[in-house]
Amino acid sequence: MNGELALLKTRIMNAIDESMPALLDLSGYLHDNPETAFNEYKACERIIEVLEREGFAIERGIGGLETAFRATSAYGTGGPVIAILAEYDALPLLGHACGHNMIAAMSVGAALAVKRVMQESKLSGTVMLMGTPAEESGGGKVKLVSSGCFMGIDCAMMVHPSTHTRVEDSSLASTRLVVKYTGKSAHAAASPWSGANALEATIQTFNMINAWRCQLRESSRINGIIVNGGSAVNIIPEYSEAHFGIRAASGDYREELVDRVGKCATAAAEGMGVSVGIERIGKGYDAVMNNPVLKGLMANNFSLAGEEVMAMHKGAGLGSTDMGNVTQSLPGVHCYIKVEQGIEPHTIAFAEACVGSSAGKAIAAGAKAMGMTTIDLFSNPGLVGEARIAFERKET
Secondary structure (H helix, E strand, O other): OOHHHHHHHHHHHHHHHHHHHHHHHHHHHHHHOOOOOOOOHHHHHHHHHHHHHOOOEEEEOHHHOOOOEEEEEEEOOOOOEEEEEEOOOOEOOOEOOOOHHHHHHHHHHHHHHHHHHHHHOOOOEEEEEEEOOOOOOOOHHHHHHHOOOOOOOOEEEEEEEEOOOEOOOOOOEEEEEEEEEEOEOOEOOOOHHHOEOHHHHHHHHHHHHHHHHHHOOOOOEEEEEEEEOOOOOOEOOOEEEEEEEEEEOOHHHHHHHHHHHHHHHHHHHHHHOOEEEEEEEEEEEOOOOOOHHHHHHHHHHHHHOOOOOOOOOOOOOOOOOOHHHHHOOOOEEEEEEEOOOOOOOOOHHHHHHOOOHHHHHHHHHHHHHHHHHHHHHHHOOHHHHHHHHHHHOOOO
């Protein structure tokens, strides 16, 4: 690393250190005011207030989503367009048990620092903070990608709280199905033969899926719940409803699983003499395809920020994120920052950890890594071209 780049990175880290009181205040406010998918009005306004004070140009309601926004700051002539993404939706009942309050704070911190350093230097380019709602359910980024909001962006990045710091990700392609069975009610004791049992069709669907699990490819997941199974034990259920979550390592195999679950549901319905309707919820989340050029930059910058970067071990948990749809549409990277080891996301303990002292350290390190990586790309636009080539070759 040459002396000029090293100086720029030092200025990034210093700027983030100076911003930490404001970033912790933002993170704490979001944590204390959790809002679920597409209802993140307080979070959206609070984040925008911080960015407007620093001179970012704000575009609200992008992609037709009320709680999505774009904040930009451009300097010089031309140069890359680099997007730093923020999430801020919470989980029902658990609040910010996935640390999205931290994601928003570290992304804002990175964007503010980059703006300040670009203003002081002669670098050319555009830094963008994109507010992306509804990651936990609803797929805000899926909608933003589909509506063209990522057109013209050269690279995108985000850092997610976790148990370890790493630049690798294996988040799965996923989708959800709602399966509704309609039969005929009857008295369960006096005349059960005159009914058609919708609940039994649901149960047989689960049985067929369970029998098929031993043939699933590695990392595939099919999980389901029965949300309606009847109203009384002495009535043959006329209606039953089940929800399924389907995950796979690739979008193609996800579609195979969707087809097979549908066939199981149809066969069960035919066998029990009921009708079935299958509804797919949204387009679904794509598998994450982390760009190798961006991964390398992030790994180096995590180290500069004092983080030990861990390799992704074979037994690491698998989830899904709509950031996958972003990485499948342009060069992007979805990394992780350690909050505390041994405390898994989507738990009360993790929600509590996301406002502790370790959360502050993670916010600072995540912001610094993204800020310095953005400066790498502005300082050497050739890296953007390398990232694009790797993306087109589907390298990871």
